[in-house]
Amino acid sequence: MKDDLGILVLSCDKFADLWKPFFTLFEENRNNCPYPVYLGSNTVRYEDSQVKTLYSGEDRDWSTSCRSILQQIPHKYVLVLLEDCFIISKLDVEKITQSVQFMQDNNAKHIHFHPVPKPDKWLPNQEMGVYEKRAPYRVNAVGFWDRAYLLNLLIDGESPWNLEIQGSYRTAYDDGFYCPKLPLFSHVHVVEKGCWFPEAIAYCQEHDIPLEIDKRPILKNQFQLKSKLQMYYFNLMIKVP
Template identity: 25%
Template sequence: MNISMLFSSCDKYDDAWVPFFTQLKRFWPEFDMPVYMSIESKTFQFEGFDIRCPLADGPVYKQWSERLLKLLEHIDTEYVLFTLDDFWLTAPVNNGIFERIYSYMENDKRMGFVCLKQEIIKGKSSARDIAASVDCEYPELWRCLKNKSFRITTQFGLWKRSYLIKILRTHESAWYFETRATWRSKFCWERVYDVKETVITYPIGGFLWGGQCYEDYKDLFDSELIKPCVEKRGFIHFGDHRDYPPTPKGFYYYFSIFRSILPKW
């Protein structure tokens, strides 16, 4: 297959890498693609995987989107499987469906992105998002209309590499990418899809939040596997109050929005 994995992380989250690849090896035995690490300066290897860290010897790119774009320059496959570092698998991957979705993308060049985790759930999703997710020629997928919220997401997803490059902006954080790229995607030729049933299973939102570990998820994993993470970061619980730093609404903030809405040449 003409796919590479794009593993998005950073050096300070190196304690998440062994759990990620341990679970990936356990629950996706058919996995056979190179893995490109979006990290600043470290290197990493794990038995059974072809892991590449091409940014380790060059300049340090601190901004999340800029680092992804620099890494994508080193990837020559037509498609990339995107993931964040704390999406630790908890069930076998449906490899047959994954390969089928890949074949759809190979044959339909308008398919830009397929989110591989179920997004539309009756009783939980908004009426607007349910209405904006429509049946299409691919029975496993919803096609996301332009008014669906978070139609662009950092969940496990299969991307056309050229589309991901098109929709990224060097100055954006992961959060701004999801919100602002959702808006930009409305003006793109490529289409966006969600799976009707999850293909790659992991805890909602990932194991980490705000630099801490979700205690609510700890029983999903071997205690020794997550021990380094827990000892380094401690626990947080669903519903715990967190004080978020205020977003400064000065010149840089509004200039950032302006840069986000500009076309990409």
């Protein structure tokens, strides 16, 4: 089972300042997780014997870099993480292994890392919900993926957010999309639109996780409100039949 999954942290050189705090928290919460860990970078190496850096070359766009990185990974499945999503709870290794087994047994294409949006139905006697065909937001960049399927899904020029919206349309008639009943881990969203989240700064300062604050501005209150209103709107829209 160990050879079936790789954990991939997708990033790029301009966010290299996030790698140290990300992996500091990751190692604190790894909980002896045996699966190999990869970091997707453009050209910069991360010096850590527990992390293998993979290079995509010049940063053209997120999906093009993602494809280049995925082509270098030898595993059938990948657990995709993003560098600005800091993990702040212990990884449940048994749940990760069970998720890989579920993908094998059910020919799953993708499992979200948390139950958002809510699934169309919960599977009986399982800790999984299913997203039916044509369900909006059935694609989330973060989560378990069949590596070959994700490679075929990617289109050059897209961001992770484009993938979640447009990818949901492109997968509308495919089976194999699921989410767990409980989140795979707790997390702190650190950066949005090139700005620090104040809540993330506060969390890292409280837990002695160093951040290079001068690397980017701090998200102002009005933009935080706008972001939350946009998220509320999107969440409302996906509930419309």
